[in-house]
Amino acid sequence: MYNNGFVVGKFYPPHRGHKHLIDTACANSRSVTVMLVGRPEEAIPFKLRAQWLREIHPDVTVIEVDDVHGADDSQGWAKFTIQTLGYAPDAVFSSENYGETFAHFLGCRHIMVDHARGTVPCSGTAVRKAPFAAWDYLEPCVRAYFVKRICVLGAESTGTTTMAKALAAHYNAPWVAEYGREYCEEKFAGRVISDGDEEIEDHWDTKEFIHIAQTQCERENAAARSGSKLLICDTNAFATNIWHERYIGALSPEVEAIALAQRYDLILLTNVDIPFVQDGTRDGERIRHAMHERFAELLAAQTTPFAILSGAHEDRLREAVRLIDGLRANQP
Template sequence: MRFGTGVVIGKFLPPHRGHRLLIETAIGASEQVTVIVCGKPSDPIPAELRGVWLQEIHPTARVMVIDDRYDENDSQVWAENTMQWLGRAPDAVFTSESYGDRYAGFMGSVHVNVDQRRERVPISGTAVRSDPYANWEYLEPPVRGWFAKRVCVLGAESTGTTTLACDLARAFQTEWVEEYGREYSVTKMASGEAWRTDEFPVIAREQTRREDAAARRANRVLICDTNAFATALWHRRYVGGTNSELDSIAQQVRCDLYLLTGDEIPFVQDGLRDGEHIRHQMHGWFVEALDRQSVPWRLVQGSQAERLRQGRIQISSLFTDSSWMPGAAFPGTAWRL
């Protein structure tokens, strides 16, 4: 049966694969679908953001965000408000809930029940909120980007940040974001020009953009080889002082853990590095800056294998409240720290 207008209503807190099934069913059976997102100021994820996610996932649907100020058990009130929001009664209501018949009935609409027993997609918003990492497979990419833990490996020149970031990403079978500043430096060195303060916000914004994109593809944790916070210290190194625009970007950085690589290993010249004389001093700058901010940080030292072991331990501690543990990323193998 084909309907003219269909409506899907819910909290979508957060959107998951069950919601995708529900909305795609409505889109497939209706000429026009309106998705109503109900939100409260106390919601852990803003309703406006959930609406943006749903619009991205379902670009042909009309997404509407409303204030959830009504008794959730009063189907008549919800029906009356729905007709007011839409300007008419919808031809069909698509739900996976027991209230669907009453809600649709008060509007004279057809109720289409979609997978109420959660047999096709065994997930619920409650389960996701309780443990998003154990239910990762049911999350949409923008939702994964929201929940993914972000770990930044940072340090002075030639202290093994890139090696550790790559090793950790491989160990956790996840995405990692390479240092954009290094890529930028290749072109910079070829030009022979001195560093300018206005270049560093450009680097920080691009680094952050790449992080946000990679977080959507991450397997629960995203490994970053530096971030905008670290870029502010590189500005101090090459230009001196601070840059207010750069500091503003750095203050908005999302990070759950910093891993600072020690400067006890030999300096290796790769053709781009020029800071052996200042490496130990810059390591001290990192320590001072990390102590001033609120994100947990740990110093990792030793051999490549020892640093990886230390990093694994610290990252695993981010998931102690989840039934999923990093060992789950290694089917058929034992997890050893």
């Protein structure tokens, strides 16, 4: 049993081979420090990878450092490690050939763990190349990053929820309902809302939209951990910001920041070419076309692919399935 175990790597991204390595270090050490090495240009931010490691291994100390030395500079990394930790660890646990030389310069033991990748046949390169093929070797928090997220959004009464439910049923995938609708139903419980109800606009403030956006994202991120490789979202924080503009008069930087933290693979915008249905909670029939144009304008200004769904529900569903199937076909 070593006092201070040490593991270093890119964890790009963390997988169950890494978990086996760190678990082995924990089983043989009183305390374990994991040093995550990263570069700014890497596709998966190393701050996020560190967050995942802390969730997967809450009992270890995770520190993040920039990739300041070459991969073959074991002596430089050993000196840097001692300076960073303030001490030399008692044992280095690794699955790599460099481990022995690195440990030598640290003046400690090297414990080789599953060098042949026989216990967990996985690598970070393999995960990045084909995450779905490596699905069984990923923890829920990492899987959530790779889930294909499809968001359906649009102006009032344009069939967004109907489409989200239909897609979830078609793919047997989880879907996340629109929290904003739930919030409105509670907020205006017992009140019948009609088109052009000006008083409704006076009952909103920015904090409510921030809450709606945050809750929508929290529910979406939780659903992404279900194990499914596909997630259907009925609206998102991006749409919440457009509704903030509709009721408050301007887009919200706070809501925008929440929206930018979310990633989608495809956004489906439902068109306004179907009849408006008043359900007692809607007040936007008179501005429905203008809202649709605003959605399209702002979607065109961002980088996520989007498509407009038009026509009868069956036509919309057929087009949505075609687009999603094409997206999935390009995913190893």
